Amino acid sequence: MTTQHILDLIKLHFRLNWKRITVALALFIGFLFMCYARESYLSWHEDVRIEQIINSLRESCFAVMIIIGFIYTIYSSFRGYDNKRMVATTLLVPASTESKYIAEWICTFMILPLTMIALWLVAETISLWFNEGMTSFSIPLSEDVYKYDGFLSFWAIAHSIAFFVRSAGRKWYILLSVAAGLAILRLPLHYSYPFQNIMSDSHVYMNGSHFVSRYPVSIFSEQMSCVVSVFFTLTLPIAMYVLGYLRLKVREL
């Protein structure tokens, strides 16, 4: 595993996938444009409304980012690795499996999303500049932890699905990993979601004199729930990637 190899593999990835990347970024920019380039901004004068609109914009942008990234990952990750005719130019490229994996990870998991977030920031900055009414401005995705969780997990799942769709043998192995991943993903969201602001949480309501939740509440204390949440947020994608890595190691035609 050498840095030079990883760099060369990243260059190769972009050379092979530049069309797809351009399309993905173009779609995202198009969407950003649609969201932010609205004249109706100028007519807003209530901070609260702007906040809500910005939040819902961000939700949509976030969702679109996930969708684009998801589709891109499935189409590009390890492209050609299970194509029998391309074995010499993909699977058997003289770099260690670790290098190949890290390079793919960096391309689909860091470079693309970071580019999209950067574009997003630019879009927000530009519309801020044009619309002085927007006083509340924070970096997208800085709030809810579960958004990061979903963000990372969706892309990790996309990688696993990419393997599944492409693997010639032992598909049940990948199917199992994806199912396990999804199950793990649901667990912390339901069972350890810390409700910090009881008044705004929609699934908490008054029943007589005490609070009741529509969903099962965490068995952990509030702080513990936070820890569990973060733990799953970090380990879930790592787990998916480890499973994917093991899969690549015994990649066969």
Add this chain to the structure above:
Amino acid sequence: MIKLNNLQAGYRVKSPVLKDVNLTLQEDRIYGLLGSNGSGKTTLLNTLAGALEPLGGKIEVLGYTPLERKAKFLEQIAYIQDELELPSMSAEQFVESYAAFRPKFSNGDMNHYLKMMNFTFGIRLDKLSLGNCKKFAIAFALASHPRIVLMDEPTNGLDIESKQALRKILAGQDLSERLIIISSHQVADIEDIISDVIILRENRIVLNSSLGAIGEALQFGDIQNIEEPLYVNGLKAIGKAEGDYSDVDLESFYLAMQNSENMRNYLSKVISKK
């Protein structure tokens, strides 16, 4: 350089394509891998290259286990497939991208080989004809100067001049500490260039021998006692040429090995005695 012990190779454990393969291959040789279509040539090459997991037995190539696909192993081996696809980029871009992983690659050598084989320059790689695809893959692989070159039906799709050019290129290779394995079902295409022959039949290796040893076995052995007409073909060019010097008509010999059990038994007895 290559050692296979009781190797079972294929795609499904229940029906291996190759069974009980025991082979030791040495440097400074060009091995011809002969067998009918579907006999397992591609399976063997895939397994040697590390693209296919063995179903059983041991395999060691240059001291490595191919399936682990260590970078140092992959660097020393080049695999030119029968059916291949090249990515959508120009030849120059391909060299820029992929030669980065081949420290011994020489651009001069690649262009020299391509010119010898009459390659059509200037076309994007994914738009090349089959013959040109192969020429490019062969030229790139050989120009990387790997220790092991695996070629699966390299003459498929090549015209007569290109085949001859390929033979000249291979004949001119310096094979110290290197070996080449060429699989083909067209014996005539490779018989002049190989030094050893490996024959596949019914999921097994029935022969691994140098051409010289085969010639001796056929000429000096007890072959005359065996009646079946197929053997006679194997002796076609033997003996009458220049006194005691012999040459094997490989195509006839290959047919005899495929069709006659007596021939196979005789050869395995004589060759194993050495």
Add this chain to the structure above:
Amino acid sequence: MKQMSDNKPVFIQIKEWIEQHILRGEWSKGHQLPSVRELSAEFGVNPNTIARTYERLTMEQTIYSVRGVGYFVSDQAKELIETRRREEFRKETIPQFIADMNLLGIELEEFIKHYNETEKR
């Protein structure tokens, strides 16, 4: 011409190619032959085959080898080849020719006539 034909074994064809050069005087006494590698690359043939051909020619004393240098045409090469070829001509070509003549019903007079006409040209 470095093309291989199917009739004779490859090493015979190469041997004859070398002998042609010697017979025609293109390679005279002491001329150094191409190296094994060079010749194999020109013909597209495994170096073992060339090596065997050279061994055979050395045995027949048509060429000799100097260790570390290469193979050279021997002094008596041309005569040796001519002698052997004459022998072959007498023992094999002529009898075959006569047999063919008989088979095709060509008379000796007819042959002599053709021979004279060809010689004039």
